[in-house]
Amino acid sequence: MPVIYTFEAKSIQSYILDSSQLRDMVGASEQIENLTRRLLDKVLQALNLEKGKDIQFSRRAGGAFIAILNTLSEAKKLRDLWTFTVRYCLPGLEFVQGLTEDTDILVALKAANQQKSTDQNRLFPVFPIAGPLVARGPRTGEPAVTEKPNPNNGGTERLDKRTALRREYLHQAQLGTGLVIENKLELTTASATRLVWPQNLNEDENQPDEQHFPTLGNNHYIAVIHADGNGLGELLIDVREDITNVPQHYVDVFSALSDTLEKATIAATRQAAQKVLVPKAQLRHDAQGKALQVMPARPLILNGDNLTIIVRGDLAIPFTQQFLDAFERHSEESLTKLNKFFGKIQLKLRLPKSLTACAGIAFVKSSQPFDLAYGLADSLCQTAKKQSKQSRSADGRVPSSLAFHRITTNMIDDYDTICQRELCTQAGWMLSMQPYAVGSVNTAPDTKAKRLPSLQDLEALRRLLADEKISLGATRELLNLLHLSPMQAQRTFRRWRENMLKMPWDKYREFESLLKKMVVESDKELPILSAKDKRTPLADAIAWNSVARGGEV
Structure with missing residues (x-):
């Protein structure tokens, strides 16, 4: 028995x-x-x-x-x-x-x-x-x-x-x-120097043969990222029902599914790290004078469908975007092989075409408590998962998405509390459009599902706002006025738009085009807001620029 x-x-x-x-x-x-x-x-x-x-x-x-x-x-x-x-x-x-x-x-x-x-x-x-x-x-x-x-x-x-x-x-x-996580990733570099992961946040805490976390100049923002797969509970229930009449296959099926899931997570992390993190590794020399490259990140959890990693602030969103994209592709390859394998023994399982994941990113300074930062990252991840479930594709799949927040206060709360205390104005307007969709699973236009704004569009918007020809001070002032005086915010926006249209370059038209893609139906009096739920992506774009400053911006 x-x-x-x-x-x-x-x-x-x-x-x-x-x-x-x-x-x-x-x-x-x-x-x-x-x-x-x-x-x-x-x-x-x-x-x-x-x-x-x-x-x-x-x-x-x-x-x-x-x-x-x-x-x-x-x-x-x-x-x-x-x-x-x-x-x-x-x-x-x-x-x-x-x-x-x-x-x-x-x-x-x-x-x-x-x-x-x-x-x-x-x-x-x-x-x-x-x-x-x-x-x-x-x-x-x-x-x-x-x-x-x-x-x-x-x-x-x-x-x-x-x-x-x-x-x-x-x-x-x-x-x-060596450490298990480091061995899992098997990262490589084009040069002969070896890759080293940091073990301290500050240089004065280094012990012999240790390296501290490399930051970007005066930009000391560090991101705590937590990513988690979508719909795994539903998948396991479906598969368990599929093998009800053939319980002798239980061990083989679930062990193969567990291995497939972890391999996809590791492969996606490896690909994202190789593309985003390795090129930004910092060249240093150890006590013996040998050259080494210190990675701008430190993975802490990498198993199952879970990833928790600390990443340099300016690299966090690009890394997470690459991870979510790669997770979809690698899971699709693995599940296709798994379906073929079990098909040979006449075992039909309800496996999806691919798996998706959601992620939360909490931007903090290195001196702030990481356990609270993780709590916020997990809260952001849950927000992304909840919204993604309401934005399913025509075939019922949940799109990948990410949500992020930059800590600017001494208190680190969950994301719902932050929305009420910091991002919601007196008029009930929300200065955020989190989360943002990533990957290939898109909400069908003919469904009633809520469409998520695209991270790609947000990146285009934040790059536009970083352009010297766009008055960043005016957009920041506009966000402040949304909190203080809606009427004054409308007047300030009209004046800014008139000034931008007088300029020889056509930046406002580009700005307007991006807003229409993200907001869909904009407010008539204040086009930076959506007409229905009064949300705007401006604060998200400015926050992204703040943590990216010192990089390419």
Whole structure:
């Protein structure tokens, strides 16, 4: 009788980003990458469980796995040892699990998932528990377990257990075969110099053989990007229904689907990084005088259909656009091969032509907390996914899209709160048209679905506004007046339009043409707004120019 044991790490991004030092985030990222790889392999080896014979996996990626075992006793031993191992090696990581058996593997899987949902309500204490006389780590506030030399100031530094394990894990990985994410991407450069990923945000935090994050001159904006696939839940439900009558194919189908998904995500990230990030790598020399190129980014999560990466501000939107485009293409190639493979064994699955994804980009300064920045990026991603679902194509596919926001205040809230507090005027006008569509899936003109504005059109608009022949000061003033006085904003716009039309160059006509493409039906009194929902892309274009300044703008 098959036994299902399912495990899933929760709040992975929060676990990785809860440190103020990039080095510790990288160490936590490496822990998560190896969670269902080397660490799980060691547990299986300790229990003498042979893969393919004693245990099979229908999913094993992204900090989660679904294991199928032969006996209940073996499954319980795995659960007990694995739970102890995770809590010891990754203290503070939240996870849920479920274990059940049934003659029908799909019934067992459903029951295990229900147990996993119930397990979310269970709280686990994190040891050691801090008493009143316990010293704490200054960076995290958690109980200190060791004191290490600090090469940056010549003194010592108290470390909590979580931070100490992260740094040890990072050190061991660097001594061995290297970091998993870096090895996944396999980036290349035309020159003989090697590519290096940064491990610190500031130069004064560098330790021997470490490089800090390269910024663009005085532009210190860094982007936290989070991308997530669309419609994966619906896809898994459809495939599960397709194999209801042939449960013997469950492991093969879902393991192949899981591998296909992760390979598409890795290939898309590799392509985007190779095209956008590698050419902008900064040439430096190490302590021995050897030349190296430091990447203007640091990937933190790359598994399943998830990507979380920190990128230099001016490169964030081009990188994300390339990733979303590439994800569609690579997923289409992989799903086509998968369909052909299962077609040979007369197994018909409802697989889509391709997969799409949405992304959120939070632009922050390097001194701002990254866990809050990730929260905003995730909120932006959810906004993009929600709007994209309302803009399906004629064949029901969800288009790729991205949403972004530049933090200009001391508070970092979710995007809905930001819209109400910063982007919505007293008249109810919205100074944004987020999200923006990317990729080849377009809303059909004959459907009732809402059409998303194109990122390509926004880029053309922001380049036009960056032109010296366009008065950027006037457009900024116009945005301020939209907040303060709608009537004065209308008068200012008419005056600006009259002045622009008097100029020998025809920039206003180009501006008007772009607005018509993005706004579709514009307001008669104030054409920069849409007539129906009173939204404008001007603030988005200006924000993009602000984070891109110092680059090509």
